[in-house]
Amino acid sequence: MESAVKEIVNVSKYLFNRKLVSGKAGNVSSRVKTEFSDIIAITPTMQSLADIKEEDVVLLDLDGNLLTKGKPSSEFKLHLSIYKKRPDVNGIVHTHSPFATGFSFSTKRIKRLEGFGKISTPYLEDIDYEIPGSDELALKSSLAIGKEDVLILKHHGVLATGESVEEAGALAEFVEDIAKTQFISHMLNISE
Numbered sequence: 001m002e003s004a005v006k007e008i009v010n011v012s013k014y015l016f017n018r019k020l021v022s023g024k025a026g027n028v029s030s031r032v033k034t035e036f037s038d039i040i041a042i043t044p045t046m047q048s049l050a051d052i053k054e055e056d057v058v059l060l061d062l063d064g065n066l067l068t069k070g071k072p073s074s075e076f077k078l079h080l081s082i083y084k085k086r087p088d089v090n091g092i093v094h095t096h097s098p099f100a101t102g103f104s105f106s107t108k109r110i111k112r113l114e115g116f117g118k119i120s121t122p123y124l125e126d127i128d129y130e131i132p133g134s135d136e137l138a139l140k141s142s143l144a145i146g147k148e149d150v151l152i153l154k155h156h157g158v159l160a161t162g163e164s165v166e167e168a169g170a171l172a173e174f175v176e177d178i179a180k181t182q183f184i185s186h187m188l189n190i191s192e
């Protein structure tokens with residue numbers, strides 16, 4: 001459990017330092033499989049990811065019952081819904097990183113670029129807007145995730161998953177980079 005909590009602290013700081021999250025936005029979680037049940041460690045609500053400490057990380061069971069003190073991220077239902085649907089996912093990162101979120105507020109979709117492994121679909125999967133933190137957002141995301149590792153939440157942000165929380169963090173960064181590349185190439189083509 002301790003290492004999962006440390007990983008969350010490290011990934012949270014990384015995301016902040018890389019400017020993938022700002023203010024008090026964004027949330028990070030990790031699943032620890034135990035003999036009896038899964039425990040989810042998640043960042044707390046209303047706190048900047050820049051200065052999360054190990055004692056701030058909140059533990060939940062898969063049904064959302066609190067196992068420690070503190071208040072989990074307002075998006076904890078979103079995280080739990082993905083863990084329930086995908087036993088292979090052990091880390092989730094949600095950001096409002098500017099380029100990828102910019103796409104989410106437009107009619108343009110983010111193309112899959114190399115680095116995602118086998119490219120089976122041309123664009124990242126996206127889901128229609130639902131109120132942040134809502135049951136509807138959690139449900140819609142769990143229905144859309146399928147075998148995807150990333151979801152673009154329309155008019156909201158990015159959800160990246162991984163076998164570990166570090167992997168999810170790296171993927172969130174990669175998604176921001178490809179969105180930036182796509183944006184730049186689009187602008188260059190317009191001005192020709």
Ligand SMILES: [Zn+2]
Nearest residue numbers: 026132156157
């Ligand atoms: Zn959000």
